[in-house]
Amino acid sequence: MWKKVSAVVIPTLVAVGIIAYMLYSVWDDLLLTLEHAVIPFLFAAVGICIVAWILRGFRYRFILEGLGILKSLSFATACIFISQTANLVVPARLGDFVRMLILKHEDDATYSQGFSSIVVERVFDILMIAVLGAVALPFVLAVLAVPDWFITAIVVPIAAGGLFFAVLLWSGRMKSTNRIVVAVQRMLDEVKQASLNPRALLMLSGSSLLIWLVDVLVCAAVVLMFQEPVPFAVVVLAIVIGNLVKAVPVTPGGVGTYELALALTFGLAGIPAATATLIAVIDHLIKNMVTLVGGVGSIYYFGDWSMDLLKKV
Secondary structure (H helix, E strand, O other), rough: OOOHHHHHHHHHHHHHHHHHHHHOHHHHHHHHHHOOOOOHHHHHHHHHHHHHHHHHHHHHHHHHHHHOOOHHHHHHHHHHHHHHHOOOOOOOOHHHHHHHHHHHHHOOOOHHHHHHHHHHHHHHHHHHHHHHHHHHHHHHOOOOOOOHHHHHHHHHHOOOOHHHHHHHHHOOOOOOOOOHHHHHHHHHHHHHHHHHHHHHHHHHHHHHHHHHHHHHHHHHHHHHHHOOOOOOHHHHHHHHHHHHOOOOOHHHHHHOOHHHHHHHHHHHHOOOOHHHHHHHHHHHHHHHHHHHHHHHHHHHHHEEEEEEEEHHH
């Protein structure tokens, strides 16, 4: 029991500690910065964030279709909302596995199909956010210096993505009667079925890039809210670094680590510490609040049994 509680409490305390330290270090300037905020851009950011979720649902429906699971856009979007809501609470992105249970309950899909759908989504998310960073990086380097680990954080996912697809191409040659190897082979075959054909590669790459560009626009609206002259390429790089850092599941939902990465990037561009902190915190708060509201709505969409699933995570 203690291990289960500590697995949630300790990462949450780390997240709260990071945010508290960031706010405390610039507390004297926070209220003054907030006084000059242009609030309509806050509502614009919320609207843009909702669009991003619809796009995520559209992409996930396409992934499920590639696995032979035909569902509506509302179902696919609700699936993601619930799993991401769970990720705001539990560490190590364990909330993603809620989707496997939903697909099993609603469509009698296999757990392998559910897991494969998550793998496809995650691979294209991380790969395309890194590609977006690689495109933005030359424009950023032209105006400011960035730490070497920024470049490493972008290059490694791209290399890992290339290696993953190489493994997919090679996986059909694996022959074994071992139960674990057979299960892995089945999952790789399903991932290949859903992603490794010209139509799927084009669709998933294009939709993933669009999703992350819209995610960047949410942050850009928050930047405009504080009337900061930040180059768009810097906003792109901030979101890229923030999400690549968040992909390492140190805290639930990446809370704390995401804000720290964004504030650091904006700080490199000469943004005052108080403003950089507020941009980072508000950007993530908007995204998490939309996620939470969507998650609650999705529970009503699926019914009471979905709440029981969340309790099991």
